[in-house]
Amino acid sequence: MKTYPNCYIKIIIYLIRILFLFKGINYLIIKDFYFALISFSSIVLTFFSFIYFKLFKKTLDNKLNLSVVIFIFISLYLGTLSGFYKFTWWDTMLHFVSGIILGFFSIDILQNLIKDKNLLKKLPKKFIFLYILSFVALGCVLWEIYEFAIDFLLGLDMQGSSFTGVTDTMIDLIAGTLGGMLTAFTNYHKISESINSN
Numbered sequence: 001m002k003t004y005p006n007c008y009i010k011i012i013i014y015l016i017r018i019l020f021l022f023k024g025i026n027y028l029i030i031k032d033f034y035f036a037l038i039s040f041s042s043i044v045l046t047f048f049s050f051i052y053f054k055l056f057k058k059t060l061d062n063k064l065n066l067s068v069v070i071f072i073f074i075s076l077y078l079g080t081l082s083g084f085y086k087f088t089w090w091d092t093m094l095h096f097v098s099g100i101i102l103g104f105f106s107i108d109i110l111q112n113l114i115k116d117k118n119l120l121k122k123l124p125k126k127f128i129f130l131y132i133l134s135f136v137a138l139g140c141v142l143w144e145i146y147e148f149a150i151d152f153l154l155g156l157d158m159q160g161s162s163f164t165g166v167t168d169t170m171i172d173l174i175a176g177t178l179g180g181m182l183t184a185f186t187n188y189h190k191i192s193e194s195i196n197s198n
Contacts, residue, residue: 009062016073017043023081035081042076052105056112064108067101095172098143099136099179106135106180107187129184136180140173 024039049065075094078084085091110131114120 006062009066012066013046013069016069016077017046019073019077020046023077038076038080042072045072045076056108058112061108064101064104067104071097071101091168092171092175095140095143095175096179099140099176099181100183101179102136102139102176103132103180103183103187106132107183109135128187132184132187133177133180136183137173137177140176140180143176144169144172 020039020042024036024043027033027036027039046069049068050060053060053065071094074084074097079090079094110128111120114123
């Protein structure tokens, strides 16, 4: 029974990569090299989880992998390449979802860095909560720095500074942090149980 969901997950991921490939080829045909680069770069990004779990020598978490790939799809394919950023709520929704995904990655990284299960079990729950929240907040801040750098170097407007850049940045940071808080709250009691079961 467990093999079927994993097969479906792989099919969905491959379909998303194919969509990016077709999108990139289409942009090459019309000589829009900027969006072609984004399309092909997005395919590379879909391998992020695979590379991450390989580095830590762990079995790939298919559900986490799928969540990352779907986020890349809704962010870059729908958002950037298909113009969904025209919806005012789209950017905020993406930052909220990214906060949730970063929260789950922070838990996995913590379990990889501290391999002593006895030590992990002794970690205060308040520390785990603050660690997840801090990790997500850092991820959101780094993303805003990335957007600012791209805007500055390439003359783009990813931060929406032509409208109200400061407001957009603060909304993005708040949305991402709220996503991280949701992950922290849902794993406040569960993380100790998951460590004991491994």
